[in-house]
Amino acid sequence: MSLSRGRPYLAIPGPSVMPDAVLNAMHRASPNIYSGELIDMVASLLPDLKRVACTDQEVAIYITNGHGAWEAALTNLFSRGDRVLVPATGLFAHGWANMAERLGVSVRRLDFGRRSAIDPAEVEAVLRADRTHSIKAVMTVQVDTATSVRNDVRGLRAAIDRAGHPALLVIDCIASLAVDEFRMDEWGVDAMVAASQKGLMTPPGLGFVFFNARADRAREAAGLVTPYWDWRPRATPEVFYQYFCGTAPTHHLYGLRAALDMILDEGIGAVWRRHATLARGVWAAFDAWGRAGGMEMNIADPAMRSHAVTTIRAGGDNGRRIQDWTARHAGVTLGIGLGMETDEDPQSAASFRIGHMGHVNAHMVMGALGAVGMALHALEVPHGPGALEAAAGVLAEGVTASRRS
The missing domain is CATH 3.90.1150.10 (Aspartate Aminotransferase, domain 1)
Known part of the structure; x- marks a missing residue:
């Protein structure tokens, strides 16, 4: 038995768990991808995604999982040989660091093990010692889903500011967006990545990169940017297909619309x-x-x-x-x-x-x-x-x- x-x-x-409202929204015939309701619906997603992230900055949507969102952020921010600092508290910060290294970015890791959060004081000490400001960014996760640790993002920004360092603060919120408190603008986060399949309650397949003006200025000099991962045409498209560098992920978008409605209603x-x-x-x-x-x-x-x-x-x-x-x-x-x-x-x-x-x-x-x-x-x-x-x-x-x- x-x-x-x-x-x-x-x-x-x-x-x-996928809500019935999300699944029902996706259970429909394919829409016209050139005009009509899809275009209006996608335009409504961007301000609502920003409300969830507590930001007035930009957001780009990708047809990808969280690892693709990682790569999107890296390619828009860095060139080969750039240096980044990665405080790691489990599996996923190391994974992001590995990806950066494979793209030619020089990574310094601060490993805090698997049972504790990042100590902002150690981050501050490393940045104070970087007198030439060669470190371009501090990059880590808010929540590591392997260890279940939650890091103090606001404390990291304070550490960067106390050090008087110009490094960008880049955060993975894949596991934490619409779950743990996160305030992108108030906490001074320059770029953030997320994905659809966790707090956003939509099937895997959508990745997001939120970025502010400081991060977009780094994009000006980024040698790794590619036509597909480039966030600029996605965030401010001249024509609809540029949102997704081609055909839109239609049914995921309908599901995301239903999920955002639920989140904002609550x-x-x-x-x-x-x-x-x-x-x-x-x-x-x-x-x-x-x-x-x-x-x-x-x-x-x-x-x-x-x-x-x-x-x-x-x-x-x-x-x-x-x-x-x-x-x-x-x-x-x-x-x-x-x-x-x-x-x-x-x-x-x-x-x-x-x-x-x-x-x-x-x-x-x-x-x-x-x-x-x-x-x-x-x-x-x-x-x-x-x-x-x-x-x-x-x-x-x-x-x-x-x-x-």
């Missing part, structure tokens, strides 16, 4: 608060389970944890066992351990991840936690009591506090 019959729940850190501040509350509920459950000593959250400090995903260290091969059990018997797919290998812990099988981003609510999160609790019992993984009660209490208090305010 299996208890997995019924609607499955993909509780991974992207692609996230309000971006309410979206951030919902994700923060749901994340605290998840943390409360794992705090309770971890009291038996067999399990812990990868990021100990709650202030450094993502509101999009939580990475759990379960020991041995328990991460893989728990993930396999919930998928087979409860209909809940958890995220695999990713990028967590170390000399002391050589197997990602020891960890798993639970995504809580995008189109998620209290009963979905409680259901996923209930499935994890079932697996812990069935697999006899040591765990403390009271996890679901703790999560329910945090979520209930979150609702009460919201109503008071």
